[in-house]
Amino acid sequence: MKKLTTLRTKVFAAVMLTIATVAATAQTNGSGRLVKQDRDLPGFTEIEAGSAFSIKVSQGDDIKVTVETxxxxxxxxxTVVKGDRLHIASMGMKNPSAMRVYIRMPELKTLDISGAARIETDGGITGTTLEIIASGASKVKLDLNVELLNSKVSGASKAEFNGNASVHRSEISGAANLNALNLKTLTTNARVSGAGKASIFARDEITADLSGAGALSYYDNGQLNKISKPGTLTFTPQNPGSGPSEEISASVEATDAGDSTIVKIGDIKVSVREGNPTKITIGGSELEVDDNGNVNFKRKKQTRFDGHWGGFELGVNGYVNKDRQFDMPEGYEFLDLRMEKSVNVKLNFYEQNFNLISNKFGLTTGLGFEWNNYRFDNNVVLLKDGNDLINDNFLYARNYNKSKLVVNYLNLPLLLEYQTNRFSKKNSFHIGAGLQTGLRIGSHTKLVYQDDGRKKKDKDPGDYHINPFKYDLMVRVGWGKLNLHANYSLNTLFKNNRGPELYPFTIGIALVSW
Incomplete structure (x- = not known):
C-alpha cells in the first residue's frame, strides 16, 4: 500500500507540473512543409466541420474543395460528402502547421460549425434560405444576402454577420456572442438565454425573448440601446433607410472668442485650444501634440474591475482521506482512482464583478456548471447497500473497460481577486481566493464492457449517498487570459456515516476565458 501511495503522489505531482508547463511540453509533429491538395467531390449544399479548421467559403458556378496542411x-x-452535406474532420493530428480548407460552391443552405473551427466568406453568399449553427468555441464571420436567415449560436462561440437578410431568426445561448449590427434586416427575432449576448439591426420589427443573464443590443433612432431584463418584447424601431454602418455623425464646435475648436467624427475627437496641446481621442486612447511637435500617448483608464471567472476550464479531480492521503479507508479500497483519467470540466457561463479598491481589488461572483468524473482503478459496480456503499462486481465478475462515477454541480463562487494592472485585463498578473458553493444537480455511474464481443455501456443514475451541497476553498492565479485554478472541498463527497470520509479536490486550467 505504501508503494501505491508513493506512486499516486508522484502521479499527482506530475499532473500539477504538466498543467503549469503546458506550453513548454507541447510537441510539434507536423513537417512544417505546407502543401495544397484539390479534392474531387460530388455536389453539396451543406457544410459541417469541427476540430480547429480554418475555412474560407466562396460562391461560384462549380464545386471546388482545396485542403492545405x-x-x-x-x-x-x-472531406466526405454524405447526401447534401460535406463533412470535414481530422484524424490523429498533433500540432499541425495549418488546417485550412478552401471551398467554392454554387449554393449554401446549411453551415454547422463546432469545436474551435473558424469560417469566413471570401466575397458574399447569396441565397434564399440559410441556416447557421455555431457551437463550442467556434468563430463565424459571414457576408450574406439572403431572404431568411436562421442562426443558432451556443457555447462560447462567436458569430459576426454582415450584409442583408429580410428576416433573421436567432437563438443565442450559453456564453455565445452574436454581432449582427451590420446585417440589415426588415425583422429580427432574437431569443437570448444563459449569459449570451446579441447585437442586431432591424428596420421594421424586433422581437426579443430574454432569459437568464442574456442581453440584447439594438439600434433605434441612431442610438445603440440595450435590453437585459428577462421577458418577451416586440416593438418597431426608428431605423429608416440603411443600417448604422453607413451613418457617421460629425460636428464642429467653436467658442465665441475663437480660441478653441472641437471636431467630432464618429468616435474620433480632435480638440484644439490656443496655448494648449492638441488632443486627438480615438476610442480608449488619446494623443497629445504640443507646439514643438512632441507626441504623448495616453490610454484611458479602465472604468471597472473585471475578474477572472467566466470561461471553459479543463482539469483533473480526485479525493483524499481525512489524513489528506490517497489511501482509501479500510473496506473501500475499490474506490481507488485512475487520476489521469478522472477529468474535471467547468463551464462558467455568467460573471458579475464588484470593485472594492481602485479597480485592482474586487469581488467576483457568477454561475457555472461542473462535471466531475471519478474513474475507478478497479472493476467496480458501485451500489447503495442500506446506509453504505459496496462494490457489486463480485456478482458478475466482469472485466470492465471503464468504470466511473460522474457528479454534476451548479456552482456559485465568491472570489476576492487582486490584479497588478487595472488598465488591461490581458496584460496583468492576477491572484484570487475564495469560497465556491456547489449544488448537486445530477450523478450517475457508467460502466463500459464487452459482452459476446460487443461493446456495452450501462449508465445508472442515483444519488449514491453523495452530499447535495459542496463547499470548496478556491485559489486562482494567472496572467492575462491564462488562468490556473485549484479547489479543495471542506466537506466530504459522501454523507456522514453513509460512505467513506473522502474530500474532493480539483486542479485545472482555463482553455477559453471571457
Whole structure:
C-alpha cells in the first residue's frame, strides 16, 4: 500500500507540473512543409466541420474543395460528402502547421460549425434560405444576402454577420456572442438565454425573448440601446433607410472668442485650444501634440474591475482521506482512482464583478456548471447497500473497460481577486481566493464492457449517498487570459456515516476565458 501511495503522489505531482508547463511540453509533429491538395467531390449544399479548421467559403458556378496542411498530414484530413452535406474532420493530428480548407460552391443552405473551427466568406453568399449553427468555441464571420436567415449560436462561440437578410431568426445561448449590427434586416427575432449576448439591426420589427443573464443590443433612432431584463418584447424601431454602418455623425464646435475648436467624427475627437496641446481621442486612447511637435500617448483608464471567472476550464479531480492521503479507508479500497483519467470540466457561463479598491481589488461572483468524473482503478459496480456503499462486481465478475462515477454541480463562487494592472485585463498578473458553493444537480455511474464481443455501456443514475451541497476553498492565479485554478472541498463527497470520509479536490486550467 505504501508503494501505491508513493506512486499516486508522484502521479499527482506530475499532473500539477504538466498543467503549469503546458506550453513548454507541447510537441510539434507536423513537417512544417505546407502543401495544397484539390479534392474531387460530388455536389453539396451543406457544410459541417469541427476540430480547429480554418475555412474560407466562396460562391461560384462549380464545386471546388482545396485542403492545405503539412505534407505528412494530407491523408489525415477527411472531406466526405454524405447526401447534401460535406463533412470535414481530422484524424490523429498533433500540432499541425495549418488546417485550412478552401471551398467554392454554387449554393449554401446549411453551415454547422463546432469545436474551435473558424469560417469566413471570401466575397458574399447569396441565397434564399440559410441556416447557421455555431457551437463550442467556434468563430463565424459571414457576408450574406439572403431572404431568411436562421442562426443558432451556443457555447462560447462567436458569430459576426454582415450584409442583408429580410428576416433573421436567432437563438443565442450559453456564453455565445452574436454581432449582427451590420446585417440589415426588415425583422429580427432574437431569443437570448444563459449569459449570451446579441447585437442586431432591424428596420421594421424586433422581437426579443430574454432569459437568464442574456442581453440584447439594438439600434433605434441612431442610438445603440440595450435590453437585459428577462421577458418577451416586440416593438418597431426608428431605423429608416440603411443600417448604422453607413451613418457617421460629425460636428464642429467653436467658442465665441475663437480660441478653441472641437471636431467630432464618429468616435474620433480632435480638440484644439490656443496655448494648449492638441488632443486627438480615438476610442480608449488619446494623443497629445504640443507646439514643438512632441507626441504623448495616453490610454484611458479602465472604468471597472473585471475578474477572472467566466470561461471553459479543463482539469483533473480526485479525493483524499481525512489524513489528506490517497489511501482509501479500510473496506473501500475499490474506490481507488485512475487520476489521469478522472477529468474535471467547468463551464462558467455568467460573471458579475464588484470593485472594492481602485479597480485592482474586487469581488467576483457568477454561475457555472461542473462535471466531475471519478474513474475507478478497479472493476467496480458501485451500489447503495442500506446506509453504505459496496462494490457489486463480485456478482458478475466482469472485466470492465471503464468504470466511473460522474457528479454534476451548479456552482456559485465568491472570489476576492487582486490584479497588478487595472488598465488591461490581458496584460496583468492576477491572484484570487475564495469560497465556491456547489449544488448537486445530477450523478450517475457508467460502466463500459464487452459482452459476446460487443461493446456495452450501462449508465445508472442515483444519488449514491453523495452530499447535495459542496463547499470548496478556491485559489486562482494567472496572467492575462491564462488562468490556473485549484479547489479543495471542506466537506466530504459522501454523507456522514453513509460512505467513506473522502474530500474532493480539483486542479485545472482555463482553455477559453471571457
Amino acid at each position: 503539412d505534407d505528412n498530414y494530407l491523408d489525415k484530413i477527411e
